[in-house]
Amino acid sequence: MSESIISVRGLIKRYGSFVAVNGVSFEVKKGEIFGLLGPNGAGKTTILECLEGIRQPSGGTLSIGGCNPQSNGGKLRQILGVQLQSSSLPDGIRPREAMTLVCAWHGMPPRFDLLSRFGLDYQSKKHYREMSTGEKRRLHLALALASNPAVVILDEPTTGLDVQGRAEFHNAIRELKASRVTILLATHDMAEAESLCDRIAIIIRGRIVAIGTPAQITATGQAETRITLRTKRNCLLPGRDIGSARFLKQVENYGIWLCRDAAAAVMELLKEVQQSGDSVEDLRVERPSLEERFLELIEGGYNNECLVQTSLDPV
Amino acid sequence: MSALFKHLWIQFKIDIRERGTLMTYYLVPLVFYFVMGAVFSSINPLARQTLPATMPIFAVTMGAVLGLPVPIVKMREFGVLRAYHVCGIPEGAVLFIQSISAFFHLLVVSIIIFVTAPVFFEASYPKSFFAYFLSLLILLFVSIALGVLIGMVARNQSIALMLSQSIFLPTVLLSGIMFPTSMLPQPLRMLGRILPATYIMQSFSGLGFGLPTDINAAFSLLIAAGIGVAAVIFIVIKLKALEKSL
Numbered sequence: 001m002s003e004s005i006i007s008v009r010g011l012i013k014r015y016g017s018f019v020a021v022n023g024v025s026f027e028v029k030k031g032e033i034f035g036l037l038g039p040n041g042a043g044k045t046t047i048l049e050c051l052e053g054i055r056q057p058s059g060g061t062l063s064i065g066g067c068n069p070q071s072n073g074g075k076l077r078q079i080l081g082v083q084l085q086s087s088s089l090p091d092g093i094r095p096r097e098a099m100t101l102v103c104a105w106h107g108m109p110p111r112f113d114l115l116s117r118f119g120l121d122y123q124s125k126k127h128y129r130e131m132s133t134g135e136k137r138r139l140h141l142a143l144a145l146a147s148n149p150a151v152v153i154l155d156e157p158t159t160g161l162d163v164q165g166r167a168e169f170h171n172a173i174r175e176l177k178a179s180r181v182t183i184l185l186a187t188h189d190m191a192e193a194e195s196l197c198d199r200i201a202i203i204i205r206g207r208i209v210a211i212g213t214p215a216q217i218t219a220t221g222q223a224e225t226r227i228t229l230r231t232k233r234n235c236l237l238p239g240r241d242i243g244s245a246r247f248l249k250q251v252e253n254y255g256i257w258l259c260r261d262a263a264a265a266v267m268e269l270l271k272e273v274q275q276s277g278d279s280v281e282d283l284r285v286e287r288p289s290l291e292e293r294f295l296e297l298i299e300g301g302y303n304n305e306c307l308v309q310t311s312l313d314p315v
Numbered sequence: 316m317s318a319l320f321k322h323l324w325i326q327f328k329i330d331i332r333e334r335g336t337l338m339t340y341y342l343v344p345l346v347f348y349f350v351m352g353a354v355f356s357s358i359n360p361l362a363r364q365t366l367p368a369t370m371p372i373f374a375v376t377m378g379a380v381l382g383l384p385v386p387i388v389k390m391r392e393f394g395v396l397r398a399y400h401v402c403g404i405p406e407g408a409v410l411f412i413q414s415i416s417a418f419f420h421l422l423v424v425s426i427i428i429f430v431t432a433p434v435f436f437e438a439s440y441p442k443s444f445f446a447y448f449l450s451l452l453i454l455l456f457v458s459i460a461l462g463v464l465i466g467m468v469a470r471n472q473s474i475a476l477m478l479s480q481s482i483f484l485p486t487v488l489l490s491g492i493m494f495p496t497s498m499l500p501q502p503l504r505m506l507g508r509i510l511p512a513t514y515i516m517q518s519f520s521g522l523g524f525g526l527p528t529d530i531n532a533a534f535s536l537l538i539a540a541g542i543g544v545a546a547v548i549f550i551v552i553k554l555k556a557l558e559k560s561l
Binding site for chain 1: 317318321322325328329330332333386390393394395397398400401402403404559
């Protein structure tokens with residue numbers, strides 16, 4: 001098993017009597033993309049800010065690359081790149097100047113190649129105030145990578161981006177993963193988490209209620225697999241329960257069934273079609289999505305939830 | 316050091332690009348100076364004589380106390396300091412560089428006034444250049460320190476503007492740069508003595524131009540410097556608090 005580069009043990013953060021983060025523990029191994037998911041106010045940003053050294057935890061221990069974020073800020077900045085959820089730069093600064101500035105403070109030559117990589121070089125005369133949301137996001141990502149960090153924290157990096165901007169950003173994150181950069185990603189976007197993250201933790205009211213790969217978390221839910229089927233002569237319509245497949249509804253010439261054991265239910269449906277001398281024209285099997293599982297957890301099923309998986313190994 | 320110089324150069328350029336900064340650092344003080352030089356000094360000969368003292372006080376107070384706080388508040392409000400922090404740039408360095416950049420801008424304006432006042436308006440040259448420039452340096456130090464302090468304590472831009480005006484307007488009216496403090500009623504004269512500009516005006520007049528003063532000129536300079544040092548101490552305390560609450 002690869003070594004863990006981020007370690008969070010029993011993290012607690014209180015604001016007065018309000019407990020924003022309540023005993024959160026997780027580990028992220030080198031080269032992994034680890035997602036933090038949760039509704040607004042769940043505590044994602046607070047966890048990240050404690051890791052970034054911006055906030056002082058009320059309890060627990062944190063480590064990034066063997067460095068304590070609270071007591072060793074200087075070393076932390078060498079190994080950690082951060083894109084904040086909301087931040088800004090002076091209105092009159094140019095991307096090239098921002099890169100020069102950040103690299104100068106890291107004692108290294110400016111990384112203009114990062115501006116080019118994120119499509120900003122041609123706009124190097126543009127002022128920050130004139131840049132679009134997507135350009136600003138890409139600039140902040142480029143600045144976060146200026147010191148060649150081993151770990152990058154991205155706090156809702158695609159919020160406010162259009163579809164193209166989001167796709168470009170996802171490609172940039174995949175490139176980072178390919179170069180073995182460890183990424184801790186907080187997001188609201190389930191599709192983003194599902195497509196990018198090796199593992200995710202779902203946080204609700206300051207606690208982790210599920211942790212594991214997106215597939216593992218999805219699989220543990222109560223939601224059933226959906227089978228949509230259309231045959232040439234509509235032999236299964238009007239619909240009825242067939243074996244373990246529970247009929248849900250008919251939409252035009254399609255019948256829709258729900259089941260727990262998808263393989264068995266599909267076999268039973270196909271057997272019924274075959275016995276009727278009919279043939280299949282279209283068959284779709286849809287597993288419950290991460291979003292459905294997330295909503296299931298949000299809607300109250302999380303109080304007695306066990307952690308889905310604690311192993312560090314991504315699938 | 317290289318990082319500091321690069322940062323300072325970039326900050327200097329950012330300041331030049333900001334319309335608001337240009338207005339408060341250069342345009343308004345210089346326009347006011349030319350109006351004062353052309354009109355007011357012809358009415359009051361004493362005003363013409365001390366133009367190289369009064370107008371830098373006006374320009375520096377305006378630039379530092381009105382111009383500097385709002386950008387600092389904006390940096391806090393909009394997360395610029397947070398963005399710098401996570402990129403490894405200390406908040407203290409950001410404020411220091413902002414202050415040094417303001418220092419150079421306001422020094423340039425002051426030198427423009429110093430050089431042009433005798434040429435355009437027949438203003439007097441100081442009797443002691445050393446004392447004049449020492450007073451100017453203390454003026455820059457104390458004004459910038461107050462500007463940064465307002466930027467650090469104000470919760471938002473409106474409060475910053477209110478605090479700035481509460482220093483700037485009395486400075487213009489009560490410190491002796493528009494008319495001698497001896498012409499003011501006693502309560503206003505006493506009120507003027509809480510302003511650093513009053514003491515700077517005394518030291519410019521007494522030490523720089525050899526004119527009679529209400530307060531000992533050297534002592535005035537020390538008081539002004541003391542106010543600046545006190546402001547810096549408060550800034551450091553606020554900075555420590557800010558680092559914990561980013």
